Amino acid sequence: MFDIAGLAARETSFARGPSTLKEKYKPSFASPAKYPPTTNVSGRVTLSDNAFHDNSKETRNLGVSPDVARAVPHLGECGLLTEAQARRLLRVARGELLSVWNELRTLLYAGVVLITAGVGFLVRENLDRLGPVAIAIGIGVAAAVCFFWIARHAAPFTWREAPSTHVGFDYVLLLGVLLASADLAYVEARFTPLGPNWPWHLLFASLSMTALAFRFDSRVVFSLALSTFAAWRGVSVSFLDREFWPDSGAAARLNAIGCGVLFVLLGVLLVRERRKEHFEPVSTYVGISLVLLSLASGSLTDEPSWGAYTLVLILAGVGLAAYSLHFRRRFPLFAMGALAVYLGLSRAVVPSLDDETVVFLWFLFTSVGAIAALVAVHRALEKSS
């Protein structure tokens, strides 16, 4: 028997007194059972207009999710939740148990970024005083300390998703990787061991990061590895780096398309071989973004090749939208494909329109058509599922 009254009596409140809490837990929660859903002539489920209205007159504080706090005892009484489940869910809904998981991770990420920035300024402001060797050794030692901590806290290797052993694990690993990469770049910049082939150290950094990401199961480091690889090919995919667009010539575009295709293939391989399958979305989304952005960039130029880029953009968009709907049900990919098709078609048609009114008529009718098509596709998806 679900003892919600007993549950109420046993609970304690942190923010308010127990007597208040007991009052709040009184099993007076109205439930949809009082107002059963009906089916109208079109077969659609309809909620009674009165549903929840008894509850809405309730003014007692029910916590941060009052409707969920009302529903949990009802679900317990229906036998859908055990008493233990209901107790925990109720505490969360009422705000008596709060998770600071996201806040801790944000704090750790901010710490890593600040330390990395601090090391940058340390090197710049103390280069003459400390000397290049001391700086290189210092950064290397700091990175080694991070990796030592990681080695001590790491879970055994698995090709599947590894359970997290510590909330700070990913961030200490990230700090170690950033410091080690910075050290590598500093050594390359000061002592020039690779000479004119200096960009190759980016490939080495990328491959090392990939190995670390696989060993320690870190998506953050994996995405960093992909973007470092792209940087090696002359493509900046950093959200903070805007150098890609203004001078994105044909070489950079082709490099970006090549990187994108490679990342997508890597994702396919990860799934097929069942090795770190949970890395696949990172690889696929980064890859497809690179391909589509590069094609769009080529399509929007006045270079003679814009027509070819536009055609490929439309074909890629159609293929991506169809594939993502029929095979993977990945709606963000569908959205990217649909936008690529629309952009490509507009790029192909609009320059040939002379009158401004006709241009806006094009956008008006194609947008309405796109809305109708999206609604139809969504309905078809709902029916098929």
Add this chain to the structure above:
Amino acid sequence: MRNDVEAADRSEDVRAASRAWNSAGTIDDKTLDAIQKEYPDDRSRVKPAFRVLLFLFTFVAAGSAFAVLEFNEVPMGALLFLAALGSIALTEVQIGELRRSSAGAEEATALLSFWFSIAALGWVFEDASGDFPWRFLCVAAAVLAAVAGWRWGLSIFGALAAVCVFLALSFWSGARTSWVLAALAVLTPLLSASVSPRLAPSHRRAADAALVTVLAALYLAVHLGAYDAGLLERGSLLGPFEGATDRPGRSLHIVGTAVVPLFLLAGGVFLRRPLLLRMGVVLGIASLVTLRFYVHVAPLWIVLLASGGAAVAVGMLLNRYLASGPGGERHGFTAEPLFGEGSRARVIEAGLGMALAPGSTPSGTPAKPGFEGAGGRFGGGGASGKF
């Protein structure tokens, strides 16, 4: 808000919570199905990707229709009123008859109706010299946003209404004082509204959005940097400032800059409100940056290393403290993810690595640039072209 919309809104709140319980492994698929049947949904909802597309295409369609009519020399005033009324009607039909919710298109028409209404009012009250009555328009916009938010339950209108209120107050000579007084006056009602069982979940979210805006406005009003820059003494936010920085009351702003984030953190812990905690953390960082701007306690690299190290240390210690409590919690706080945090984090994680990515190597120009070490610019892969 219509009764059926409110009922569906409340039902969806429970459905969304049950989906989070399921993804966290607390309940199985069978239980999830049973809960979804117990709390049915009669709204037409779409996947987030479709929502974004429908929103975008609706905006493009409406904007294009407006442009086509304007090119055909339809009088601007009539056109704006027509557009406003048309958008309102479309929103009503979509939310009412078509039972759309979180479907993109009805959100776009709702926002367009707000925008066209303000533009129409501006056209009506534009004076002979071509100037707009900004103060009146801000007040009207606040009222319209509040009404739209109440009627259609879109949380963005909560933030818009609050922004318009503070913009209207900024035209007064005592803008700073009025911002503080207004913020303090609505703080408690908004805190109550955002958890009130009387209100529909979307109204509570609108109250949350307004609360964030109000807290930001309060902080801006007491912030030392905003005070020294005379941000609220210009007659309008964009006007010139000719006052002195050594005006009376400066010490109050020094205290305010330090105290407001602390109050928010304390309020978040005491009232158990995550929103206050997050605002406290964000504004606390802003206050620390302000401190560094005014007081040079040490070279920048020391400040960055020390604050970064402190952030990591605090995070680690707090995690250890909470995890070592009975059941992995202390005082009702836990460092473990509860429901939904993990799945959101997976999406964010991919972006975190990208945000630290190195700059590109210059294609076809292998000459090595000089070392710049511009404060972490080398941070990503460690090796940008600038390193």
